[in-house]
Amino acid sequence: MVLQYDDTDPLSIERYGKKLVGKTFGEVISDSKLPYDAKQKLFESYGNKNRKGGLGNLIEELHFEYKANSDQNADFPKAGVELKASPYKISKKQKLSAGERMTVTMIDYNNPVEEDFEKSHVFEKIEKILMVYYLRDRSLPSNLDYSIDYVKLYSPTEEDLLIIKEDYKKINDKIKAGKAHELSEGDTVYLGASTKGSTAEKSTVSQYYNPDVKARKRAFSLKSGFMTQVLNNYIIKDKDTYEPIVKNPLELKEKSFEEIVKDKIERHIGKSDEQLCLELNVENNNNKGKWSTLAFRMLGIKSNKAEEFRKANIIVKAIRINEADTIIESSPLPTMPLSEIAVEEWDESHLNNYLEESKFLFVVFKEENGVLVLKGCQFYNIPKSLLEGEVRRGWENIQKVLKEGVQLTKKQEKSRVVIENNFPKMKDNEVIHIRPHSAKSYYLFEDGSTHGAGKEIHSDLLPDGRRMTKQSFWLNNSFVYSILEERLKK
Known part of the structure; x- marks a missing residue:
């Protein structure tokens, strides 16, 4: 069967989906390729x-001509x-408001939870959603009379994903x-654990982490209030949240993606940077994120959510070099749990x-x-020899x-008390070092006392039960400077 859209291209799927706008569900059946008897059964x-x-x-x-299923993977894999x-x-x-919460995927009580949000079925299901909104009008004689009014490709914003990720962790922590059995939708902000099943008695199942107590079946769901905001702020206003850099695939026949x-x-x-702010409609302030925002805008996107970057694990880093030929600051990598670093093997470690x-x-x-002044850009990946050598040693x-x-x-x-630690310093390794990643500090000592203006959420658990301010690995500024092409330094 030859599809009328490219099932590997989100934008092609969206374009074909927009052909539904203005149709009723009855018309979707009538316009299908099914034989008459099959259509009548569906009616x-x-x-x-x-x-x-x-x-x-x-x-x-x-419409899309694929068999619906309950697979945990995305509908268009x-x-x-x-x-x-x-x-x-x-x-x-x-x-206008959403008619209901949006069920994402069932919560699996039978197996260990997936702690890495980016590897979870939840993230896979919400990273890119083709939203098809129809008007639920109870005065109409049939569900098939409901009209399809909006079709739009939607991806949660970076800010929303941070809250959803924290909600995901709260739900998993309780599991x-x-x-x-104590889960409640009120526990979280955007991503809820909604109940599934007709009656509490029939829909209870055993828990992997507590086999003696049954829990009500639940699903990860985006709350109706959140979906109302999505409807009004993105779908109706036709705002793009999915942002490919290459919008015309024909470009790739002439040049590589990196070119x-x-x-x-x-x-x-x-x-x-001031001139770029004016041209690209970016606020000209001294926030650290300004220069990264300029990089994204030059690429025609708003954030590091570009489809190609996600697929290729490309990380954008805005580098600022002062007149003394020194990079102004080191480049942070994602936070990595200290308690896990302590027990990891290098080959399977977060950093590696x-x-x-x-x-x-x-x-x-x-x-x-x-x-x-903008000097240009450079792609770079750490070679295996360096990874297995200096980085591993650090x-x-x-x-x-x-x-x-x-x-x-x-x-x-x-006038203040600071907390020092005995981690290796930047001078002890040519490539990486470790230091705080959170703007707010929080420490919990063995005697139960605490220090810092932050809260527990701003800290990491140490192997011995104490807590310290969240840390992350950083690429040394001297290392980054050494790998930049000479033309970028001048």
């Missing part, structure tokens, strides 16, 4: 006003796109504690996996007469401190 089955769900299946099977048909309603005051990226940035070489799979795109600004020295016990020492500095 009888789905025409029942009391029937719950299933309208999304009609779209999947009749080659493109990583999930299809969600969702109702909306209009109030007497003509305000791991053997308290799945396209470099061309987009290097056409701005010689411009100051991250650096081995990632490629960096350094976008370089150089200070000239007090003004930061990681092992840090792990040694964790295993033997981190020494936390209070030191008076003028």
